Amino acid sequence: MSTTTAGGRRILFRNVRVFDGLSGHATDGSDVIISGSKISAVSNSPVGDSPGVETTEIDGRGMFLMPGMSDAHVHLMGNANNYLDFVMGPTGLLFANTISEAKRMLHRGFTSVRDMGGDTAPVKTVIDRGDFEGPRIFPSQAMISQTSGHGDFAFVYETPYEFGGGPSRTDSIGFTRTADGVERVLTAVREQLRKGASQIKLTIGGGAASMYDPLYTLQFTPDEMRAAVQAAEDYGTYVATHVYTVPGITRAIEAGVRSIEHGHLADEATVALIGEKGIWLSMQPFAEDDHHYPDPDRAGKNRQICNGTADVYAWAQKHGVQTAFGTDLLLEPESAARQSIMAARLGEFYSNSDALMMLTSGNAALFEMAGQRNPYGGARLGVVDAGAWADVLLYDGDPLADLSVIADPETNLKVIVKDGSIIKNTL
Template sequence: MTATSETSNRLLFRNVRVFDGSSADLVSGDVLIDGTFIAAVSESPVGDDPARRTTVVDGGGRVLMPGMSDAHVHLVGNANSYVDMVMGTEAHIALNGLAEAKNMLHRGFTAVRDMAGDTGSIKSVIDRGLFEGPRIYPSQAAISQTGGHGDFGFVYECPTALGGNQSRAEQIGFMRVADGPDRVLAAVREQLKKGASQIKLMVGGGAASMYDPLYTVQFVDEELRAAVHAATDYGTYVATHVYNVTGIRRALDAGVRSIEHGHLADEATIALMADKGVWLSMQPFALGDHHYPDPDRADKDREICSGTDHVYAWAKKHGVKTAWGTDLLLEPQLAPRQSEMAARLGDHYSNLEALRMLTSGNAELFRMAGERDPYQQAEFGTIEKGAWADVLLVDGNPLEDLGLLADPAKNLSVIVKNGQVVKNIL
């Protein structure tokens, strides 16, 4: 809801250096927030309004930057262990997800794109201002073929396509297994009905799943095209989990607009993504980001991590539109690694390039949801007049030291989301 000048409070940052989400030049001055929007960015002092209540924050020359975003999170998957997901009630799983949403906001992430999980209720509570958390772009359940990366049914269970019962992952809305164009269409439309802003499909093997090798290609052309058709009819797009070359190329041919991961791509495939204007939603994976109890999945994780450096280098070389995400999953104790992985972008990009990706770059990807964009009334990932009032005051200059982002408790002095101060340690 847009706040009016009669009812909203004014929040004025004085004496700050502004990183606007794209420019290498910091602009010194004042930033005025009126209600839920940025009202002014001025190099000269912003005047008072005696008729209005104004909260003034003296930035002391600190850097004010847009709130960060994470293009690949699993709120419920990140907040719950495997045991929680299997044994916990749906309320237990959702409340853990809500708590983790607050934690993400306090790490400076004011918007996230959730890529598998039933987050509709969490999003509703946050959007109504009843609990702290980021803006959420939900995918709802990720869609998988039988035996694909999102099929968490046990091998001795009859598949749903052959009359069996849903797996636990389907029962809690984390995954949806669908085979054949008709069922894929139904699965896509089901997620849109539940409020998905974009659609997530599994198009190749992964490390977290127990029995699909990384080389597998999942969903045939007709199934992929059906999903893309249904999403396009709703004004949005399909994103696909996939690592290998064949799967990426099949997804590109079907009209998929965002490749999630892609760590096992070759240079020619990355160049093709650039030619087609398709996004690479990448994660700076390193050994230790995930832990697997069996050697097969640990081996898959090592193979994925081995591709990180190459793919980032090729993406930069060919000018691929690249987003940043984390994809942490089923290890709640590792959730704070989100901040470390943001700072790790500095291993592959300049600080400016990394900060753009974390703010305005990711926001551009999120905006591909079109009419499904739940926050389309204003821009985010930028500090400019009329943008959503999502900002961070950093104790230091991240353009000079990206590592500041790895310790948000210490270095993020003020966090504002939707015009509300959620943290102030000045």
């Protein structure tokens, strides 16, 4: 388990190269002090001792210290379990696997994540309590889908709710929530807020992993989407939408959605509109081998999505779009560690400094859009600065010069501190 700094103890990093998450460059020869759960000072000159305060001193040897990384689109439960686990496995095992994956994710250097579908509020509770290791979690709870939509995992022979049927397996465990019509959508949103959602996730277009919906489909009517947005705004938060296509993105913008998840099939005019409206684009640097679809139809949809990645990233930079980084790995636990590889892949589309800022302070700005639903609003995330949450990483290597350093955390990530607790220290 971790070593805490509670009760007047502190951590002192000496002689580190500090990337603060904001400036785009690193400062050599710095000392960083952590007191309790927050960073208390960042100094360009050596810090003196503090008699009477128990201090863990770490000689950084000039290594690279940066804020903890974040992932704006994870499915912790989906990362940890495969399709058969969901439809046939014991519920207790689903949650046990999720807790185990949360620990692995933290040890890859991801100290904060926005979960975009799954019953992760209980997992967040036991992590925040200190019972288990894992990242800070911004839960969306169940992703809300229409019947025959991206989040409908019911078998084709099952009767929908509206015709008197019961919940599908994924609905019953809180991974999804199928809702049709304004009244049911309102109830579904309010249900997720009651369960602890920081923000709301709607699936409003087709996807590669889903069973019934081609990519071109439009899901949820404008009235249904506006109802979800209103219910979320009434609780001080926002709606994020799974969507790839121009018609779907346009409908989402018109309904008041604040975060477009994916968007890989957008055209330049639509990306420019996202920027003009000040909406977030939560993208993933997908490559075809990130997911494995033996079914030719799903493999074809995945290929089409991946082929749009480079263009959308280029247009987002051209039009100044607020862009977040996410992974969206799902139903393939053996691929979960690709999270680190995908983070490093950002360097194919952005400068290394811009990629690191997106992974830290950039994503944090999106997370903070949850407003009063932000469970970690007492300090800043994603920066190394006095008063910020004490979530920091120490790498043997310079990601500003070579972003592939973050692709191999087992070798290169020497120290992890989250919430003022030392999670890993191999120095």
